Amino acid sequence: MTARIIDGAALSEQIRAEVAQRAASLTARGITPGLAVVLVGENAASQVYVRNKVKACEKAGMHSVLEQFPASMTEEELLARVNALNEDPSIHGILVQLPLPAHIDAHRVIETIAPEKDVDGFHISNAGLLMTGQPLFRPCTPYGVMKMLESEQVPLRGAEAVIVGASNIVGKPMAMLLLAAGATVTLCNSKTRDLGAQTRRADVLVVATGKAGIVTGDMVKPGAVVIDVGINRGEDGKLCGDVDFASAKLVAGAITPVPGGVGPMTIAMLLVNTIEAAERALAGAAAQA
Numbered sequence: 001m002t003a004r005i006i007d008g009a010a011l012s013e014q015i016r017a018e019v020a021q022r023a024a025s026l027t028a029r030g031i032t033p034g035l036a037v038v039l040v041g042e043n044a045a046s047q048v049y050v051r052n053k054v055k056a057c058e059k060a061g062m063h064s065v066l067e068q069f070p071a072s073m074t075e076e077e078l079l080a081r082v083n084a085l086n087e088d089p090s091i092h093g094i095l096v097q098l099p100l101p102a103h104i105d106a107h108r109v110i111e112t113i114a115p116e117k118d119v120d121g122f123h124i125s126n127a128g129l130l131m132t133g134q135p136l137f138r139p140c141t142p143y144g145v146m147k148m149l150e151s152e153q154v155p156l157r158g159a160e161a162v163i164v165g166a167s168n169i170v171g172k173p174m175a176m177l178l179l180a181a182g183a184t185v186t187l188c189n190s191k192t193r194d195l196g197a198q199t200r201r202a203d204v205l206v207v208a209t210g211k212a213g214i215v216t217g218d219m220v221k222p223g224a225v226v227i228d229v230g231i232n233r234g235e236d237g238k239l240c241g242d243v244d245f246a247s248a249k250l251v252a253g254a255i256t257p258v259p260g261g262v263g264p265m266t267i268a269m270l271l272v273n274t275i276e277a278a279e280r281a282l283a284g285a286a287a288q289a
């Protein structure tokens with residue numbers, strides 16, 4: 001058996017086209033959705049991601065601002081920039097690209113973003129809302145994974161979902177979204193004993209560890225849906241995921257590639273969250289008038 005390839009690039013194009021229509025309709029009503037992307041430091045991968053985010057906004061007819069600062073920027077200076085963006089009415093979404101330089105407390109920065117502009121969904125109040133089943137913004141990567149599962153019509157009610165990696169930005173919110181969809185969720189971490197025993201139970205397996213090839217074909221249940229969130233640079237210089245694609249695709253029922261899988265969906269869902277923020281701002285303004 002060879003797995004069906006889940007094409008995140010194609011699905012993200014569809015979602016971005018829908019976003020462009022919503023953006024045009026908002027602009028016609030006098031409000032152009034605006035996203036501010038803040039990058040501190042010279043991380044090469046982050047530079048690519050933020051440029052792609054800004055380009056995607058422009059293509060969808062949205063306003064975007066890229067604020068780039070040297071790694072020497074202080075935490076107080078960054079907090080002041082975030083506060084200024086919180087007050088800027090032309091900006092509906094704010095994201096601070098991660099990782100931040102080690103001298104800056106990422107938690108403090110994220111907690112400074114106004115929750116109603118936190119289009120990454122990382123603010124503690126947005127994490128709490130997601131956990132209690134009342135999401136305002138769903139974090140973009142897990143939200144994109146849910147859209148991929150939906151487009152593939154993967155049954156989630158009662159399914160065994162296993163997530164490898166328990167980060168705040170992917171693993172934990174992924175667990176909340178799968179739980180809300182009715183899956184039985186197992187969240188594995190670096191201390192998990194016999195990882196293969198867990199992953200082999202999974203009808204839906206999501207891998208987000210940042211460790212190339214941590215999941216191999218022998219760790220996949222035949223017919224499972226395998227979602228690879230990892231983006232690593234292999235020894236050959238090419239991008240690869242956390243899943244050993246060559247062996248896993250012979251066992252899985254469906255699998256996401258890297259590149260062209262979850263990555264493009266992350267950017268598409270950022271646009272969706274920004275549109276939603278702008279739509280809420282318009283509704284709020286109308287209610288006050």
Ligand SMILES: Nc1nc2c(c(=O)[nH]1)N[C@@H](CN(C=O)c1ccc(C(=O)N[C@@H](CCC(=O)O)C(=O)O)cc1)CN2
Pocket residue numbers: 048049095096097098099120140141169231239258259260261262263264265266267
């Ligand atoms: N503030 C945030 N920081 C980070 C997030 C995030 O959601 N918010 N996620 C990741 C990085 N990330 C988004 O920022 C991201 C990673 C990868 C891609 C992507 O499209 N990847 C392509 C390959 C691109 C390449 O050539 O390198 C793919 O997989 O096809 C988009 C967004 C960490 N930081």
